[in-house]
Amino acid sequence: MGGIDPGIFSAAEGLWRQVLTFLQSMLLPWRLAQLGIIVGLFLIAHVFARFASHRLTHWLRGREGWPKWRLRLGILIEQRMRIILFAVLAWAVVLVMRQATWPSRSQIVALAAMISTAWVLIGLTTRLIGNRFVRRIVTWTAWIWATLYFLGFLDPASRFLDSVAITFGAFRLSALTVLKALAVTTLLFAGARFLSALVTGRLAQNEDISPSMRVLTAKLVQVVLFTMALVVGLKAVGFDLTGLAVFSGAVGVGLGFGLQKVVSNLVSGVIILLDKSIKPGDVISLGDTFGWIDSLGARYVSVVTRDGKEYLIPNEDLVTGQVVNWSHTNEFVRLDLKFGASYADDPHEVSKVAINAAVTVKRVLAHRKPVCWVIGFGDSSVDYVLRFWIKDAEAGLTNVRGQVYLALWDAFKENGFSIPFPQREIRVLNPSLAIAPATAPTAGTAVEAADASKFRMPKDDPPQDRDDA
Structure with missing residues (x-):
């Protein structure tokens, strides 16, 4: 059965006593003066940061041609201008006070300067972590750890967290162990992510490796790195x-x-x-x-x-x-384009004109010469197929077909070729069935004339009609 560690109360009491001692020490007159100096420095840094941040942003926008890492560094400095100015002012005050008075008189200001400097360095360093959620966890954890360390609360806080534990037989799980596991594993995962991105970028620049092998190698590297990060992180905290x-x-x-x-x-x-x-x-x-x-x-x-x-x-x-x-084995793709031409046009000339028209399109490969063949004699036209090659199928197929069709249209128009379309002509061979033309035929009378029910056909002399193409 699990149980609560009985040492939790003594650890909490020790941490509380140390916090009270620290707060009581802040009530000394020379320490209250230093707290006032810290507040004043923060207000000064806040005012100057608003002015300097605006000027820095305007200056960065005019830096055309700068590498991305410089611009990003400038943005990071602009976002943390207040804490950076506070750290600089605090260190300047510490140097002046240590020259003018006893070092102990600037102890609290120096403590604020060290904590603010640590916060700045942590904020800049953790920007290397790409994942925003992981970056926030690492940043806040590092800030809390640095603050406790400089204030002297790290050991009592660690003892308190270690006392907050649950035991199951010989197995003991404390809050300190969980936090260490999370911190170490998160750092290792961030490092694995950074190394994975670095390896992937290097593989992408290597032209000697096929694209599929680059992806496979990158995936294997990611699996190995993240697995090692998880195992090492858990083992490092004693799991x-x-x-x-x-x-x-x-x-x-x-x-x-x-x-x-x-x-x-x-x-x-x-x-x-x-x-x-x-x-x-x-x-x-x-x-x-x-x-x-x-x-x-x-x-x-x-x-x-x-x-x-x-x-x-x-x-x-x-x-x-x-x-x-x-584009499995190569990038070349052949496209077929069917069209028709009049029976009055010479098929040999039509084929030559069609081939020359296709070559005028930029995306059609000239070194793989197009071909044009007669594929049939249709009702209204001689049917052809024009075959040509391209090597950029990713740029689209419909658009290149449309360009070749337009080139054929212009070439046929220039050479006097016609593109026929189906036409029907009805011829009545029996003179007795002739219909007198009307002076002003209308749409209604035309329909009536075409209606077979209006004709009186002799039974012994059926009409003969045919369709001429």
Whole structure:
């Protein structure tokens, strides 16, 4: 059975006595004077910070061409201008007071200067942590630790937190242990995240490694670093991981049944990275989705379409479904464009003009010369297919087809070729069925004339009609 550590009351009493002693020492006249100096310095820093912050912001906006790290450093200084000015003024006062009077007369001002300086350094250093939530945890933890350390409350506070504990047999879990575990693990996770980003950036610059292997290597590095951070963090504070291993095995079996789809997507993601069938930058078609791969995730693949939509496609769909990869082995894509020309136009000349028109489009590859073939004799036209190659399918297919169609239109118009469309002509071969033309036919009379019910056809002389294309 668990129980509360009986030493908690004595630890709390010791911490309270030390706090009271510190507060009573602040009531001495020369220490009250130093507290007044600290308040005055803070007000001065507050006034000057408002003026200096505005000037610094205006100055930074005019620094065009500066590296990003300089601009970010300037923004950090602007955001912490008040505490920076307070620390500078406090140290200046301490130096003057130590030259003019006894060092003990500036002890409280020096204490405020050290605490404020530590806060500034902690605030600047923790900006290296990318995750905002983790950064806040680390920042506040470091601020509290530094304040307690300089005030001399660190040891009694540690004893009090260590006394706040729960025991289960031989296992003892204290608040101090939990806080240490959180602090150490958070720092290690922040370091792992920083190293992971550094390795990923270096891999992205290495052109000798394929894109899929870069992603796979980055994912493996992330898994290894974060796992090590968790294990080392727990071991550093004294957690026994033997029981945790048995427990995690049992939990893993249960999660395997409940999260089959998630596990399937994770395994499919590893398969995609290993077989290199899909990699960032590839242009793919999956069902009605056509776009290029922006990134490969552990659970899904991000596909960005031409209209700016981003589809998150599960990895399992890419492994088990039929995917058209327009740039799997190379970037070349052939497109077919069908059209028709009049029977009066020479097919040989039509083919030459169509090929020359396609080459005028910038995205059509000239070194892979387009071809044009007759594919049939239709009712109204000779049917052709124009085949040409491009190497930038990610820039779109419909737009390049439209450009080639416009080039064909201009070329046909310039050479006098016609693009026919279906036309129907009805010829009545029996003169007795001729209809006298009206002087002013209307739409209604035209419909009546076309109505077969208006004709009186001889039974022995049926009409003969045909459709001429």
